[in-house]
Amino acid sequence: MKIYNHTALRKACAIVITGTILLSTSCTKSFLDVPPQAKQPAETFWKSQDDALASVNAVYGNLRSWSNTAFPALAVESIASDEADKGSSTNDASYLNDFENFRVTSTDGQVLGFWEGQYQNINLCNQVLDNVPGIEMDANLKSRLLAEAKFVRAYSYFRLVRAFGGVRLHLNVPSTPEQFNKPRASREEVYAAIEKDLDDAAAVLPASYSTADVGRATKGAALALHAKVAMYQQKWPLVLSLTNTVMGLGYSLLPDYQSVFRLNHENSSESVFEIQCEYNPGTKDASNSQYAQVQGVRDQAGYWGFNTPSAELAAAFETGDPRREGTILFVGNTTPQGDLITSAPGDPVRYSHKPYVPFATPYDNNNPRGGQQNVRVIRYADVLLMNAEAANELGNSGQALSSIEQVRLRARQGNPAILPKVTTTDQTALRAAIYHERQVELAMESDRYFDVIRQGRAAVVFGPKGWKANKNEVWPIPNTQIELSVGVLTQNPGY
Structure with missing residues (x-):
């Protein structure tokens, strides 16, 4: 998704939809370099083809948010595994140790952040799916944009269902308290909704795009995600x-x-499929990904050093496998780009190589380090x-x-x-x-x-870390969500 229409991008940077959600991100990869011009209210939106494009661009932009790619996502989807440690210094963000040791409770802020991040994605997708059909615009483009929204909604529900089991299933923007405050759907119902979205998306999405739209969801992305969803079942x-x-x-x-x-x-x-991120000098709203910043080598070039490869992962590679160095930055080594990896006493001795951005890569004080990864x-x-x-x-x-x-x-x-x-x-x-x-x-x-x-191997692989069967297959439903629902949402067993 390298380049998009000027007007659509400006609207994607900052619009208010349904009076509740402020969108302050764009999903351009390298084009938009102007700050948001205004905050557009919902009553003047959903009128034109540019509005439709802007709304879907905003969906992509939200995918790179903190909740989707930084602490909440890394805690729920990575740090708990045997391949990763919390990282950073011992006392820095010590609450992340609860994921390593399976002491997470329903009041944990990262679990809540992950939940909220996925439902923000879903809400934005539902707004597209509810409103774009009524816009007079190119029919083929309309069909494609709706398919892109269904892909992202499916991706977000997949992240939710494998993390929490059955969750609330919203396939439209709620318009009444009863529609909003729904009970949890079953795991099977959520998977069925995901698969329908992906079938619909794959039937419409192109196999590839012109340079201007590279990075949008494709037919291959919908089919591959569907394969992963089917694998989990x-x-x-x-x-x-x-x-x-x-x-x-x-x-x-x-x-x-x-x-x-x-x-x-x-x-x-x-x-x-990749989540598109970019560095736009002086444009914080368009350069907000902290995916690389939070995982980069601690105290070098402003990186934080979390979610580090474990000793177990380092030992898992066969002798001579070049993927070991392609995955892990070892303290004392120099990267192919010329960066010496150092560490203070007590800091990690391994860092993830995959989010690595060379230390000399352009940066300014308005944007996170490595925000273009x-x-x-x-x-x-x-x-x-x-x-x-x-x-x-x-x-x-x-x-x-x-x-x-x-x-x-x-x-x-x-x-x-x-x-x-x-x-x-x-x-x-x-x-x-x-x-x-x-x-x-x-x-x-x-x-x-x-x-x-x-x-079916978690009790053996994660058991030494504290993982318990019939509980830790899923994370707790955030307690604040249960309280807001007045008990309509129910908690997972063991929490």
């Missing part, structure tokens, strides 16, 4: 079918693993590994081996002495190999925690 024939389709859409792995995550390879041939949400390597897992579960070891080999071949980088081919056709052994490949290929990308739970 163990719908293996559907996972296999969807990933087979995505594998025919022209995606490919970049030759060098580490390069996948660098600024100059954003939206590459391996990218299925896109967040990789779905990569083609993930599609290949979902395909391998589904094929193995269905007894097709040949296809499973072919798909996992594509991932290992890239990691091998032409060196036959490392990462030998997986050759076993025993279903149990091959399943373990695929699980391991997901661990090292997708490390620090917010999948490991929920992968282990869906695989």
Whole structure:
């Protein structure tokens, strides 16, 4: 999403919709460099094609917010896993230790922030879906924008359902107290709504965009996300079918693993969906992603040093696997871009390499350090590994081996002495190999925690950290939401 219409972008930067939600972000990647001109009230909005574009641009812009990509998201989706530690200094944001040790309660602020962030996304999507159909505009563009909103709504509900189980299901903007204060839908009902949105989106979205719109949701993104949603429900024939389709859409792995995550390879041939972020000098509203800032090397170039790779993750890589250095910045090493990684006593000795932005990258006091780093949400390597897992579960070891080999071949980088081919056709052994490949290929990308739970291995893998069965499969529903509902929302067991 590199460039958008001037007028639509200005409106996306700051508009008030339904009198309740202030949108102060845009989703341009490199074009908009002017501050918001005004705050537009709802009664003068939803009139034109530019308004429709602005509303969907604002949906994308909100995806890079603090709740979606910083502490709340990293706590709920990463720090709890065995691949990550809290990071930073011992006493800095010590409340994040509750995720490492499974002491989180329903009053935790990060759980609430994550919940609110997803429902903010959903609210913005619902406003698009409720209002854009009534705008007189190009019919094909209207259909595409509605499909983009359905994709983002599905993505946000997927993040909610795997974190909390059944949640409130809002498919329209509530207009009455009863519509707003709904009880939780079942897990199955939420998944059904997600799958319908993704089916609808995939039927309309293009396979690719012109340069001006690169970064918007595509058909491949909708199909790949649907495959992941189906994987969490163990719908293996559907996972296999969807990933087979995505594998025919022209995606490919970049030759060098580490390069996948660098600024100059954003939206590459391996990218299925990324959250678009940008540095716009002097424009704080348009450059607000703190994804890289909170994870960068502590006290170097203004980074904070949270969500650091664990010793367990460092030990998980096979000898010689270049993905180890592509995933982890080790203190004492120098990056290919020339940055020496240092650490004070008591600070982490490892940092995540994937959100790394070179220290000399442009920056100003209005914007977070590294705010131009896109967040990789779905990569083609993930599609290949979902395909391998589904094929193995269905007894097709040949296809499973072919798909996992594509991932290992890239990691091998032409060196036959490392990462030998997986050759076993025993279903149990091959399943373990695929699980391991997901661990090292997708490390620090917010999948490991929920992968282990869906695989039924959490009691063994996370048990030493305090994880308890029949409780920690999900996080607590935020207590403030239960209180506001006057008990209509119910709490998850054990909390």
